[in-house]
Amino acid sequence: MATGTRSATQATQPSQPAQPAPPNFSVLNQYAKDLDPSSHEGAKLLREMTRARTSDDDRLVVTLDTAKEVQDHFMDEGDKFAWGQLVSAIPISYSVDAAGAITTTLGSIFHDELSLKNIQLQASMIFGNNTVPTDQAQIDTLTVPNTLIARQLTDNTDADQCRIYYQRIRAISIADNIQNTVDKDTLELLKQSESQYVWTTPSGERMRDGPTMLFVLLEAINPSTKVRTLALQSKIDTARVSDHGGDISNLLTHMESIRILSERKGAKIANYELRLFDSLLRDDR
Numbered sequence: 001m002a003t004g005t006r007s008a009t010q011a012t013q014p015s016q017p018a019q020p021a022p023p024n025f026s027v028l029n030q031y032a033k034d035l036d037p038s039s040h041e042g043a044k045l046l047r048e049m050t051r052a053r054t055s056d057d058d059r060l061v062v063t064l065d066t067a068k069e070v071q072d073h074f075m076d077e078g079d080k081f082a083w084g085q086l087v088s089a090i091p092i093s094y095s096v097d098a099a100g101a102i103t104t105t106l107g108s109i110f111h112d113e114l115s116l117k118n119i120q121l122q123a124s125m126i127f128g129n130n131t132v133p134t135d136q137a138q139i140d141t142l143t144v145p146n147t148l149i150a151r152q153l154t155d156n157t158d159a160d161q162c163r164i165y166y167q168r169i170r171a172i173s174i175a176d177n178i179q180n181t182v183d184k185d186t187l188e189l190l191k192q193s194e195s196q197y198v199w200t201t202p203s204g205e206r207m208r209d210g211p212t213m214l215f216v217l218l219e220a221i222n223p224s225t226k227v228r229t230l231a232l233q234s235k236i237d238t239a240r241v242s243d244h245g246g247d248i249s250n251l252l253t254h255m256e257s258i259r260i261l262s263e264r265k266g267a268k269i270a271n272y273e274l275r276l277f278d279s280l281l282r283d284d285r
Helices: 008-012 040-050 067-081 116-126 136-140 159-179 184-192 210-220 223-237 248-264 272-284
Strands: 090-096 102-107 198-200 206-208
Touching: 040 159, 067 159, 067 210, 090 116, 090 136, 116 159, 116 210, 159 184, 159 206, 159 210, 184 210, 223 248, 223 272, 248 272
Parallel strands: none
Antiparallel strands: 090 102, 198 206
């Protein structure tokens, strides 16, 4: 056989098919993967996760009467689009044992009695400057900032910053899903509470935390929340300067504490400024 030629057996031997990559057993839902919106697959999945409605008639009407339907709808969305890590595993409390190991108690927006602070503290670890605590001192310093300033992510080779980036993408997709789902009256209600869930970067970019939006939305149609809000509202509606020794400053401090308490419980006092002004005139009637 001439040098440099191949035998017939060699020439016709079929090539071996490429072996598929081994499966990742931890991913049972395609939407549960870390999603990069700059990739074709990531952008496609995120479009599906945000579920844009093309007609107002297709939007979800959110009222006390539709509370169960609304909660069931968003539970289904959460199951389909893998919201669990952000809406059903929210840190409620931390405890440290004698060896310094931290145990975290987790709760669900759908099933547990959470506070607005619980949700915002989680958001502060995704958008803000708080980090997951590793000792008692860090637990003690966890607080929701008065102004929601988002920190810049600058190093895409840093594992922690990458983790936070993917959490942000998922949190924002939840916010987009809600905004693209609910009716215009609910959108207006949510807009009034923007200070609770919109994080702004130093360069002015606004990012919405979806879990906080979901909490605000569900609390607004929770009958027990309505009762609590009405009770607090009643305290404002009956407040008088004379009840505070004629000291207007004390009255205003009292009313502001009620407003803050209400918002921490996830509710909002309607027409607060008007009610405050009315209380100043109440003793003259």
